[in-house]
Structure formats: C-alpha cells, structure tokens
Amino acid sequence: MPASNLPAIRACRPAWNKGRLVGQKRPLLPKHVWAIRVRLELADRARDLALFNLAIDSKLRGCDLVRLRVADVYAAGQVKERTSVLQSKTRQPVRFEITDGTRKSLLAWLDDPDLVGSEFLWPGRFHERLHISTRQYARLVRGWVTSIGLEPSSFGTHSMRRTKVAQIYRKTGNLRAVQLLLGHTKMDSTVRYLGVELEDALAISEAVEI
Structure with a gap:
C-alpha cells in the first residue's frame, strides 16, 4: 500500500481539562462567607475585605467588579x-445594594x-495597570477559599x-428577582446560571397542595 494512503498518525495531546473540575463553580454557603x-x-486586609464584601453584594461579573471606580460607590462623603x-457584556445597567457591613469595610479601604x-x-500595583486584572481577582478568590479549607x-x-x-432563590423561589439582580436579559440564562433543574421544580410542586 502506498505510504500516501496510510492514515496520519498524530501525537496524543492530553485534554486541556485533564485533572480539573469543569462546569459551574459552586456558590459559597453563608458559613463560608x-x-x-x-x-x-x-x-487586617482592608482591601481584600472590601473587595470580598462588595463582590458578594454586587453580584457583578469579575470583569465589571475590577473596573469599579471610587465614584461608583462613594459620593458626598459617604458610601452609597x-x-x-x-455591564461590559450586555451594555445594560444593573443596580445593586451595598449593605451596612460592606459600607463599613469600603470606608476603611477608602481611608487607606x-x-x-x-x-x-x-x-493595580503598576502605573501602566490602572486596576487589578480579572486574573488577579481570580487568584485572590482562590486564596480566600483555600484559607478556610475549601477545594x-x-x-x-x-x-x-x-x-x-x-x-x-433558595428562600423565595423568585427567578424574576434573581434575573434582575444578575442583570440577565433572558430568563433562560438565569435558569441555567442557577442550575435550576427538575428536582427544584418537583420540590416547588410538592409544596403546593390543591
């Protein structure tokens, strides 16, 4: 058989996700927070505490969180x-609350x-980088969860x-509220994001008696 008809032999490359857990990342539980x-x-890590608290409150994507300006959260001598x-992904505005504990941690950071x-x-740490990168933020998150013994x-x-x-969602079952808080344009995105599956639907149905 001519060599040109032989099937090409390619080196086996390891899968990019070999040894990694892929899929949706789990939310933190209240005890973890x-x-x-x-x-x-x-x-006494004022920046990290303020960043952690605001990340929880804002529910923003990492790319939007790292780009926040002081004026976004602070005006007239107080935290809003x-x-x-x-949002950079959808180009649509999204509103969020800043709770009392988060405001206190932000004030401490603003005085730093x-x-x-x-x-x-x-x-950012360097003059050419105006703010921390999403990669830096990811490393911080990794350090936070590791510090309390999570995988x-x-x-x-x-x-x-x-x-x-x-x-x-767990306490109210209100998908529309969650959609607005996340800034999703489609409810389908919210359903997928929360991982709402048949078990959730059945649990809701079982709680309703006719």
Missing part, C-alpha cells in the same frame, strides 16, 4: 446604599493610603457572583 470575612478581618453600573489619588476602587477547583470568581442570588 462569614469564615472568610473573619480571616480577612483578623489579617445603592448604585448602578453598566494605597487608594489616595486613585480613580479606580481596586488600583479551590470547586470555586471561582463566579462563585462570588452566584453566592447571594443562590440564597435568594
């Missing part, structure tokens, strides 16, 4: 109770010398985005 907060407070930002003169809320491959930046809405 409080454990991380305590560790950051004890370590609610604010709105334009490292933030003086910065337009961005999370300034880092199971969690990521989207864990921060999903944490509060997962609790809201």
Whole structure:
C-alpha cells in the first residue's frame, strides 16, 4: 500500500481539562462567607475585605467588579446604599445594594493610603495597570477559599457572583428577582446560571397542595 494512503498518525495531546473540575463553580454557603470575612478581618486586609464584601453584594461579573471606580460607590462623603453600573457584556445597567457591613469595610479601604489619588476602587500595583486584572481577582478568590479549607477547583470568581442570588432563590423561589439582580436579559440564562433543574421544580410542586 502506498505510504500516501496510510492514515496520519498524530501525537496524543492530553485534554486541556485533564485533572480539573469543569462546569459551574459552586456558590459559597453563608458559613463560608462569614469564615472568610473573619480571616480577612483578623489579617487586617482592608482591601481584600472590601473587595470580598462588595463582590458578594454586587453580584457583578469579575470583569465589571475590577473596573469599579471610587465614584461608583462613594459620593458626598459617604458610601452609597445603592448604585448602578453598566455591564461590559450586555451594555445594560444593573443596580445593586451595598449593605451596612460592606459600607463599613469600603470606608476603611477608602481611608487607606494605597487608594489616595486613585480613580479606580481596586488600583493595580503598576502605573501602566490602572486596576487589578480579572486574573488577579481570580487568584485572590482562590486564596480566600483555600484559607478556610475549601477545594479551590470547586470555586471561582463566579462563585462570588452566584453566592447571594443562590440564597435568594433558595428562600423565595423568585427567578424574576434573581434575573434582575444578575442583570440577565433572558430568563433562560438565569435558569441555567442557577442550575435550576427538575428536582427544584418537583420540590416547588410538592409544596403546593390543591
């Protein structure tokens, strides 16, 4: 048989996700949130505590969270109770609340010398980088979850985005509220994002008697 008719032999490359857990990252549980907060407070890490708290409250994608400006959360000498930002993915505005504990941690961070003169809320370490990158943010999240004994491959930046809405959905079952809070344009996206499956539907149905 001519060599030209032989099937090509290609080197076997390992799958890009070999040894990794893929799929949706899990949201943090309330006990995880409080454990991380305590560790950051004890370590006196003002920036990380403010970033962690605002990530939970805002429910923003990492790319929007790292680009927040001081003016987005601070005006007239105080941290806003609610604010709105334009999402880079959808180009649609999304509003979110800033709870009392988060406002306190933000005030402490705003008084930090490292933030003086910065337009961005999370300034970068180098002059050419105005704010931290999404990769830096991902490393911080990895450090936070690892510090309380969680498996880092199971969690990521989207864990921060999903944490509060997962609790809201669990307590209320209100998908429309979750859709608005996440800034999703389609309900299907919210359903997939929360991982609402048949078991959830059956549980809701079982709770209703006719």
